[in-house]
Amino acid sequence: MKVAEHIADRTPEWKKLEADVRWCRGSGKRDPERIAEFARRYRSVCGDLSLAVAMRWPATTTRYLHELVADAHTQLYRAESFKIRRWGRTVLVDVPRRILRDPCTWIAFVVFWGLFGGAMLAGLTRDDFAEAVVGRDTLEKVEDMYAKPMETGLFEDSRTAMTGFYLFNNAGIGLRCFASGIFLGVGSLLTMAFNAIFLGAIFGHMIRSPSSSNFLTFVTAHGPFELTAIVLSGAAGLRLGWAIIDTKGWSRIESLRRTAPRALEIAGVATMLFLFAAYIEGQISPSELPYTFKALTAAVSTALLLGYVVVLGIRARGEPSL
Amino acid sequence: MIPSAAGTLPLDCTVLVSTPENVAFDFRIAGPFSRALALLVDISVIGFCVFVIAFILAFLGAAGVGLLLFLMFVAFWGYGGLMEAFWNGQTLGKKAVGIRVVSDTGLAINAGQAMLRNVLRSADLFPPFFPGAVAMLFGSRFQRLGDLAAGTMVVVDGQRSSPRPPVADGVTERMRGRIPAHFRADTALIDCLAAYVGRRLDLSAARRLELSQILARHFIRSWSLPPKINTDHLLCAIYEHATMDEEHRSARRDRDLEEDPDRSDADVVDYLRTLEDAGYESR
Numbered sequence: 135m136k137v138a139e140h141i142a143d144r145t146p147e148w149k150k151l152e153a154d155v156r157w158c159r160g161s162g163k164r165d166p167e168r169i170a171e172f173a174r175r176y177r178s179v180c181g182d183l184s185l186a187v188a189m190r191w192p193a194t195t196t197r198y199l200h201e202l203v204a205d206a207h208t209q210l211y212r213a214e215s216f217k218i219r220r221w222g223r224t225v226l227v228d229v230p231r232r233i234l235r236d237p238c239t240w241i242a243f244v245v246f247w248g249l250f251g252g253a254m255l256a257g258l259t260r261d262d263f264a265e266a267v268v269g270r271d272t273l274e275k276v277e278d279m280y281a282k283p284m285e286t287g288l289f290e291d292s293r294t295a296m297t298g299f300y301l302f303n304n305a306g307i308g309l310r311c312f313a314s315g316i317f318l319g320v321g322s323l324l325t326m327a328f329n330a331i332f333l334g335a336i337f338g339h340m341i342r343s344p345s346s347s348n349f350l351t352f353v354t355a356h357g358p359f360e361l362t363a364i365v366l367s368g369a370a371g372l373r374l375g376w377a378i379i380d381t382k383g384w385s386r387i388e389s390l391r392r393t394a395p396r397a398l399e400i401a402g403v404a405t406m407l408f409l410f411a412a413y414i415e416g417q418i419s420p421s422e423l424p425y426t427f428k429a430l431t432a433a434v435s436t437a438l439l440l441g442y443v444v445v446l447g448i449r450a451r452g453e454p455s456l
Numbered sequence: 457m458i459p460s461a462a463g464t465l466p467l468d469c470t471v472l473v474s475t476p477e478n479v480a481f482d483f484r485i486a487g488p489f490s491r492a493l494a495l496l497v498d499i500s501v502i503g504f505c506v507f508v509i510a511f512i513l514a515f516l517g518a519a520g521v522g523l524l525l526f527l528m529f530v531a532f533w534g535y536g537g538l539m540e541a542f543w544n545g546q547t548l549g550k551k552a553v554g555i556r557v558v559s560d561t562g563l564a565i566n567a568g569q570a571m572l573r574n575v576l577r578s579a580d581l582f583p584p585f586f587p588g589a590v591a592m593l594f595g596s597r598f599q600r601l602g603d604l605a606a607g608t609m610v611v612v613d614g615q616r617s618s619p620r621p622p623v624a625d626g627v628t629e630r631m632r633g634r635i636p637a638h639f640r641a642d643t644a645l646i647d648c649l650a651a652y653v654g655r656r657l658d659l660s661a662a663r664r665l666e667l668s669q670i671l672a673r674h675f676i677r678s679w680s681l682p683p684k685i686n687t688d689h690l691l692c693a694i695y696e697h698a699t700m701d702e703e704h705r706s707a708r709r710d711r712d713l714e715e716d717p718d719r720s721d722a723d724v725v726d727y728l729r730t731l732e733d734a735g736y737e738s739r
Contacts, residue, residue: 321582
């Protein structure tokens with residue numbers, strides 16, 4: 135048989151497989167008979183491809199068959215689908231265990247809180263430190279912001295807007311901090327260090343300023359979630375970068391590939407924390423609720439975080455970490 | 457057998473995958489420019505949607521701003537990941553350009569891979585160096601950092617190519633009589649002809665003659681054909697002759713196989729050699 139005739143003969147079958155691929159891509163419904171037919175047709179087109187390569191069919195036809203088989207292959211050998219139960223297990227069992235046992239968490243923790251504390255002390259003891267770090271303009275803006283008590287009801291109607299802004303801005307910074315960890319962890323370290331020094335300097339300055347009580351009242355409630363979220367984002371980024379340095383015998387890219395999904399899960403948990411923090415920062419921090427309630431919020435969120443990392447982390451024994 | 461990225465052709469930007477069906481197919485890797493175009497489409501789509509939603513939410517006042525910022529967060533960080541995870545590795549932009557994301561083993565990507573490669577985009581677009589663009593220059597699969605970490609690659613989607621069969625009209629019949637019966641085309645010539653026959657219908661008639669002239673004049677000279685002969689049809693006829701020849705040979709091989717089953721190994725070796733001739737490295 136001539137090649138042209140052979141191709142003309144098989145083309146209807148190929149078109150049917152094309153339709154099958156479109157059907158698989160589009161429908162959530164699974165019709166077992168059609169799937170069986172699809173699999174059979176896929177195998178027969180695989181045969182056509184072998185023939186095309188071996189018999190040197192026209193290049194465009196061979197190319198077409200390569201792509202057709204590739205498309206069908208992707209549909210036939212699907213990736214595991216998203217399962218909410220597995221995801222729950224990841225968040226409640228795997229991630230806390232990893233956070234607790236990963237040295238990256240503790241490095242990030244020490245770097246962030248060390249620099250934060252240092253900058254705060256410097257801001258407390260030296261007049262010009264905060265100005266040198268943050269800049270006159272920003273500092274004045276911050277002072278203006280807290281000149282009046284936050285809980286005047288002034289922000290009543292813009293609270294949702296603020297919640298949205300805190301999420302967009304802070305969680306965005308967190309994800310960027312994680313992503314920049316791929317540069318051997320340097321990006322995450324720098325982002326964390328910058329935020330620690332910046333926030334620390336403002337803290338130190340504001341505690342000395344006349345409006346310190348307004349400031350502290352505002353930051354208490356959402357502090358634990360937000361600052362922990364930054365630390366976790368940084369830890370996830372460090373994990374990503376460290377995988378390229380310490381490969382445990384794999385090639386660097388392979389080591390990165392094996393670690394990245396786990397680091398992403400930690401960054402995902404950090405994003406959840408940013409979401410909680412944004413909600414508290416938008417709804418509770420600027421509200422007229424008594425300070426005791428805000429302090430209680432901070433205490434409860436700290437307890438939740440400790441419970442999550444330490445209790446769930448230690449409880450989840452078994453498989454080796456990481 | 458686990459499908460694996462077995463070998464690549466350095467200049468063609470394809471990745472060979474062996475399937476459990478014992479068939480090797482290859483993915484054509486999408487180039488940086490089609491990917492940039494897809495990204496542009498995606499950014500435009502997101503921008504347009506944000507604009508429209510902002511317009512609608514403006515009626516809700518400050519609460520609308522909050523909702524908008526929430527949606528913007530989801531759109532900026534989740535759009536690519538969610539689309540690729542639930543829509544066959546394609547975003548709207550990728551669909552429009554005709555490319556899709558697959559795992560570099562050739563399998564479909566899972567949700568984790570989709571999210572990872574999209575979250576890492578911010579590192580890839582880190583100004584002023586654009587590390588993703590630099591990373592694409594190394595390696596043969598145009599993988600940016602997000603792709604390297606997630607183990608993914610962007611390939612050309614097949615949904616818009618067509619088989620382009622050569623026209624089986626009687627036009628080559630007369631020509632075939634002019635080809636000496638003993639003529640045997642070598643594989644390089646058949647590959648060249650296969651490329652020509654596949655593409656000729658994309659060309660205008662004049663261009664076909666001009667192109668086919670280059671190869672055909674050697675045959676015109678050595679077989680003493682009339683110089684005014686239609687070289688386009690001549691090349692089609694030679695291709696037909698040569699591939700018929702191959703099929704006759706394979707039919708004979710099948711016959712031999714029936715008589716002598718021990719030859720099956722030789723048959724496999726023969727097939728592998730054909731693959732190698734076609735440019736695949738066996739690893």
